[in-house]
Amino acid sequence: MRGTHHVEVKNRDAVFKFNLFRNITIVRGNSGTGKTTLFEMISDFTRLREASGVNLSCDKECVALIDIDWKNQLRYISDSIVFIDEGAEYIKTKEFAKTIKDTDNYYVIFNRENLHDLPYSVDEIYEIKASGKYHSFTKMFQSGSKHIYSGGRLKCDTVLSEDSKSGYQFYRNFFDGSGTECFSSESNSAIFKWLKEHEDKKVFVIADGAAFGSEIDRILKLRSIANIRLCLPESFEWLILKSGLIKTENIQEILKNPSEYIESAEFFSWENFFEKYLIDSTVNTPFQYAKKEINPAYLNDSNSKKIMDEIYIQ
Numbered sequence: 001m002r003g004t005h006h007v008e009v010k011n012r013d014a015v016f017k018f019n020l021f022r023n024i025t026i027v028r029g030n031s032g033t034g035k036t037t038l039f040e041m042i043s044d045f046t047r048l049r050e051a052s053g054v055n056l057s058c059d060k061e062c063v064a065l066i067d068i069d070w071k072n073q074l075r076y077i078s079d080s081i082v083f084i085d086e087g088a089e090y091i092k093t094k095e096f097a098k099t100i101k102d103t104d105n106y107y108v109i110f111n112r113e114n115l116h117d118l119p120y121s122v123d124e125i126y127e128i129k130a131s132g133k134y135h136s137f138t139k140m141f142q143s144g145s146k147h148i149y150s151g152g153r154l155k156c157d158t159v160l161s162e163d164s165k166s167g168y169q170f171y172r173n174f175f176d177g178s179g180t181e182c183f184s185s186e187s188n189s190a191i192f193k194w195l196k197e198h199e200d201k202k203v204f205v206i207a208d209g210a211a212f213g214s215e216i217d218r219i220l221k222l223r224s225i226a227n228i229r230l231c232l233p234e235s236f237e238w239l240i241l242k243s244g245l246i247k248t249e250n251i252q253e254i255l256k257n258p259s260e261y262i263e264s265a266e267f268f269s270w271e272n273f274f275e276k277y278l279i280d281s282t283v284n285t286p287f288q289y290a291k292k293e294i295n296p297a298y299l300n301d302s303n304s305k306k307i308m309d310e311i312y313i314q
Contacts, residue, residue, distance in 0.1 A: 001060065001079055001104050004259045008057040009041050016041070016128075018137035020081065023264035024120040025108045026213060027128065027137065034128040034135050035110045039064060039085045060106070071099055079104050086110040093117070104265035114218070116189060119211035119269035122232055141216060156204040156229060157181065160195070162188045163208075166294040167236035171206065173299050174308060188215050192222075199224040206311065208235045210271040231311050234258075235271035237278040237289070240298065243306040248281050 001023070009016045016038050029035055043064035044052035056062055061080040067073040070090055074082070082105050090096045091109055097117040100107060109115070126137040159175055159182045161168045168184040175182045185194045188207055192215060195203060199222075207215075209232030222228065233239050240246065242255060254261050254277070258270060267273040275291060282289045286297050298304060 001106055001264045002260060002262055004257075005058060005060050005081065005106065007062060007081065009038060009045075009054065009062075011041060011054050014038075014041070014133050014135060016135045018126075020106055020108065021259045022121060022124050022262075022270065023106050023268070024118055024124060025106070025137075026115070026120055026125045027108060027110045028112050028125060028140065029127040030112075034130055035086065038128070038135070039083055039110055042083045043085075070096075074099060074103065074105075077103075077105060081106045081108060083108045084110065086112060091115060091118075101268045102265060104263070106264060114214040116214045118214065119271075120213035121234075121270065122209050122212050122216050125213050125216070156202045158183065158198070158201045158203045160185055160191065160203050160205045162186070162191055162206070163236055165292050166290065167206075169294040170236070170298060170304065170307070173294075174304050188212055191215060192218055195219065195222060195224065195228060199227070202227045204229050204231065206231045206233075206236075208233070208271045210234045210238075210274075211269045233310065235274050237271070237274040239307055239310050240289070241274060241278060242310050243303075245298075245303055245306055246278065246281055246287060251281075 005020045007016070007018055007020065014034070014037055016034070027035055041054045042056065042062055043066055045054040045056050045062070046064045046066065058081065063077055063080050063082050065073060065082055065084045065088070070088070084091055084107065091111060092113070092115060094117050122141045123139065125140045127140055128135050129138045157180060159171055159180055161171050161182070161184050164184045164186040168182070172182040183194070185191045188211060191205060191207060195205070205228060207230070212232055219225070219228070219230065233242075241251060258273070262270055262273045267276075278289045279291075288295055298307065
C-alpha cells in the first residue's frame with residue numbers, strides 16, 4: 001500500500017476523522033481520550049458491518065485485529081488498514097515486527113509504551129483531540145521546517161550521529177578543525193545511553209527521524225535535555241536529496257509527497273526508500289553513493305555546505 005488515506009468513522013455518539021501517511025501510525029493518550037471508543041467502533045464494524053450502527057468511510061478496507069491468533073488473522077488481510085488495541089501484548093515482540101514487515105497493510109496501533117522493534121517515525125505519533133463528539137488526530141511532536149526538537153539557542157560543542165558509516169564520515173569531515181567533536185552512537189537505540197554517559201556535553205544529535213519514534217520520549221525526559229538539540233530528518237540520504245545536489249525527473253515531487261511513492265510492502269521505513277533511491281539515482285555518476293563509505297564528491301566545501309544548509313545549528 002502507498003499514499004495518504006483519509007478515514008472517517010462515526011456512529012450516533014462519536015465522529016472520528018483522520019489521515020494516515022505511513023505504514024505505522026501510533027496513537028497515544030490517557031484513558032478517556034477516545035482510543036478505546038475508536039477501536040471498538042472499528043471492531044464492531046469488522047464483525048457486523050452495517051448492522052453495527054457504525055459508518056466507516058475510507059478508500060481502503062479498515063479492519064480491527066481482534067483474534068487471539070493474530071498471525072492467522074493477518075494471513076488473510078491485504079492492502080488494508082489494520083487497527084490494533086493497546087491491550088495486545090504481541091505488538092511488543094520481535095515476532096510481530098517481523099510478521100508485519102513484508103505485508104502491504106498500514107497499521108494503526110493504540111499504545112502508550114515505546115515499541116522498540118518497530119521503525120516508526122516521530123512524525124506519526126498522535127493523540128486524539130475532541131471537540132464535542134468530533135475527534136481528530138493531532139501530532140504529539142512537531143519537527144518544523146528544519147526538523148529541530150527541543151529548540152532554543154544553544155552553542156553545541158559536540159555532534160552525535162546515529163549513523164556509523166557514510167553519514168558519520170560526512171559529519172566528521174565537516175566539523176574537522178572547528179573545535180566541535182563528532183561522535184557516532186552507531187544506532188538510534190544507543191543514543192540515549194550515550195547521552196546519559198556524557199551529560200556534561202552540549203550535544204547536537206542528528207538521527208533518522210523516520211525510525212526514531214520509539215526513542216523520542218526517553219530522550220526528551222533526560223535531566224540534561226537543556227544541553228541537547230535534536231535534528232531528526234528522515235535520514236542522511238534524505239538530506240542529500242533535499243540539498244538539490246542530485247537531479248532526477250521527479251525528485252521534487254517525491255520529497256514533497258513521499259507517501260505516494262513508498263510502497264509499504266517493500267520499505268518498512270521511509271529511510272530504506274531514500275537510501276535505495278539515492279543509490280539507484282547516482283550509479284555511474286560523480287555522486288555515486290554507497291552507504292558504507294562516503295563519496296569524496298559530497299565532502300568538498302560547496303557540496304557539503306548545501307547538505308548542511310538543511311540542518312540548522314545554533
